[in-house]
Amino acid sequence: MNYYEPPSAPQAAPQPVAQAPQQPNNQYHQQATGNSGYTPRPKPSSRLRRIFGGMGAAVTTLRNTLANIIFLLILLLIIAAISGNTPEPLDDKFALRIEPTGILVDQRSYIDPASLLLSDENPQENETLVSDIVTAINNAEKDKRVTMLVLEPGRLLGGGISKLNEIGQALEQFKAAGKKIIAVSDNYSQDQYYLASFADEIYLHEMGLVEITGYGRYMNYYKSALDKLGVTIHAFRSGKYKDYLEPYLRDDMSDESREHNSQWINELWSNYTGNIERLRRLPPGSINDYVNNLDAHMALTEGDSAKLALEKSLVDKIGSRQEIMQALTQHAGKRKKGDDYKGVDINRYLADVRKQPFPTDDKVGVIVASGSIVDGNQPDGSIGSDSMVKLLRQVRDDKNIKALVIRIDSGGGSAFASEIIRSEIIALRDKNIPIYVSMGTVAASGGYWIATAADKIWAQPTTITGSIGVFGAFPTLEKSLEKIGVYTDGVGTTELAGTMRLDRPLSDKAGKVVQHSVDHIYERFIALVADARKQEKTAINEIAQGHVWTGNKAKEIGLVDELGTLKDVIHAIAQDAQLDSYKVEVVQRPLSPKEEFLRSLAQGQAGALLPKSLVNHFASLSILNDLSPVLKPLQDLKNMNDPQGIYVQCLDCVIP
Known part of the structure; x- marks a missing residue:
């Protein structure tokens, strides 16, 4: 089964631009008559005329020169784009090279095409689409040209165990087809090693390390700092386990938060250790022994971490880069040029695979809902209520889409935006389009609110x-303002006038109003879950209260219907829709002609032809991107745009 990008919107043909008739270039074109009363001004001296004429000529020359430079740059960009989009044909036999970079995601964050074009580095390397990796592996499983798979996870930063398991399922099916997988890296972080464990053999540099430390959930708590700054946080919640605001209200983790966080994080760790021990044929408890007694184990190998990994059967071979490359070339063959093995990366491989025509027009649509849920139109990487509605209506208007899967990877957000999206999904279901939800790493709080609208909910x-x-x-x-001698006073017509100002304390009456609204939204949440899951409200309330569950436990208590990956969900809904043959289409916002043009240039690496000084100038304009970790709390505040200030928010999407 193949994922592919939907066809881009056609570019509109350029329209002729009407030009106004030129006026005579002569300020004295109006002729004086004897009775007009008009007296012509004397002509300027020939010297002044020469000066101004010279200045005008210089401006004209400069303008024409700049226009020619811009034209040449555009021409070079077009040539580069055309030449860059013509890949060489693939060899008859080769190894598929899987090299994920950055964070594993279900949807890439939006990058302005101009920034993508002018960037000195490729911003897309900060994220890797899980669907691209899975699609490449699934096709390679049946492709006779692909002899083996080389997994190089050294640049992977993480993405969550659910996404790693999704790739792992595809890797296991690849092995079941009788094809070999070798994992190679200088070092392995915790997530990198988990992915590598699906390989037949794991190679490690002779000075490398397998760094497994366990899962943890530790946060900063700000109450004392906020007290010193004089900042008062007014918090209202429904659900005793709803701990999103705790860092602002306490200096430590509450008992309730510790209870439910311990439950899910230990369950995820058990999955991690159990799968590695199964895949590496290790005795139960081996991984915990490796982590908890690492100091003693390292003493026995005199600090040689690579030797320890080999002795504990975490890897199969250690050696220098040259020795490991020699081993790879023995398995996959050697390139005609250089010492590298004969490998093809997934981008080049997918470009080749997706050229093949598909025999049917029937489609299963996939909408990716990834990020925080926010009101209005939002770019990729966030879930905007209006943006999501537009995608759902694209599905409604496409008669070839016979079924829809909504992939949710979100810890929630605005309650109002969540309801706008949920009601639109219900409206689409009323058009007799079956809709299943596939949960990714996180589909909690507002993410679960949206999921209740589906015919079936699948989780991992x-x-x-x-x-x-x-x-x-x-x-x-x-209180902060009082510290510097600023006070607020005035009059109002009612008791609530001016109560929601940042410079005034919140009155008890206003606080009760907000709490009533929060309680009402919670009751509405409970009711819609009870209705969707066909359970009593009292039963849902018992398992609600802001409690976080894993997919396994959620199926036991009736919050989800089935367990499986996105591929499993697509296969199931296609069967239920009685589709014998179908293609999968990711439903996306159509690019504007300008975005499409600039993105095609960027993908053709046309930006390499721009002067380095020009690229650096534009790159310097985004220096604030380096401050993104520091500014993240401010970004979170910016995203909190619910009309009533009420949220169904849980966790960040990238968690263990």
């Missing part, structure tokens, strides 16, 4: 879901 065993609870919060700064 390690998905984080539930967190059915509601909160509202905002700060006031009256």
Whole structure:
């Protein structure tokens, strides 16, 4: 089964531009008559005329020169784009090279095409699409040209165990077809090693390390700092386990938060260790022994971490880069040029695979809902209520889409935006289009609110879901202002006038109003879950309260219907829709002609032809991107745009 990008929107043909008739270039074109009363001004001296004429000529020359430079740059970009999009044909036999970079995601964050074109580095390397890797592996399993698979996870930063398991399932099917997988890296982080464990053989540099430390959930708590700054956080919630606001209200983790976080994080760790021990044929408890007694184990190998990994059967071969490359060339063959093995990366491989025509027009649509749920139109990487509605209506208007899978990877967000999306999914179901939800790493709180609208909910065993609870919060700064001698006073016509100002304390009456709203939204949440899951409200309330569950546990208590990957969900809905043959289409916002043009240039690596100084100038304009970790709390505040300030929010999407 193949994922592919939907056809781009056709570019509109350029329209002729009407030009206004030129006026005579002579300020004295109006002729004086004896009775007009008009007296012509004397002509400027020939010297002044020469000066101004010279200045005009210089400006014209400069303008024409700049226009020619811009034209040449555009021409070079077009040539580069055309030449860059003509890949060489693939060899008859080769190894598929899987080299994920950055964070594993279900949807790439939006990057402005101009920034993508002018960037000195490729910003897309910060994220890797899980669907691209899975699609490449699934096709390679049946492709006779692909002799083996080389997994190079050294640049992978993480993405969550659920996404790693999704890739792992495809890798296991590849091995079941009788094809070999070798994993290679100088070092292995925790997530990198988990992915490598699906390989037949794991190679490690002779000075490398397998770094497994376990899962943890540790946060900063700000109450004392906020008290010193005079910031008052007004918090309202429904659900005793709804701990999203705890870092602002306490200096440590509450007992309730410790209870439910311990449950899901230990379950995920058990999945991690159990799968590695199964795949590497290790005795139960081996991974915990390796981590908990690492100091003693390292002492026995005199600090040689690579030797320890080999002795503990975590890897199969250690050696220098040259020795490991020699081993790879023995398995996959050697390139005609250089010492590298004969490998093809997934981008080049997918470009070749996707050239093949598909025999049917029937489609299963896939909409990816990834990121925080926010009101309005939002770029890729966030879930905007209006943006999502537009995608759902694209599905409604496409008569070839016979079924829809919504892939949710979100810890929630705005309650209002979640409801706008949920009601639109219900409206689409009323058009007799079956809709299944596939949960990714996280589909909790607002993510679960959206999921309730589907015909069926699928999760993975390690998905984080539930967190059915509601909160509202905002700060006031009256104490901070008092510290510097600023006070607020005035009059109002009612008791609530001016109560929601940052420079005034929140009144008890206003606080009760907000709490009533939070309680109402929570009751609405409970009711829609009970209706969707065909259970009593009291039963749902027992498992709600903001409690976080894994996919395994969620199936036991009736919050999800089935367990499986996105591929499993697509196969199931196609069967239920009685589709014998179908293609899978990711439903995306159509690019504007400008975006499409610039993105095609960037993909053709046309930016390499731009002067380095020009590229550096534009890159310097985005220096604030380096401050993104520091500014993240401000970004979170910016995204909190619910009309009533009420949220169904749980966790960040990238968790263990």
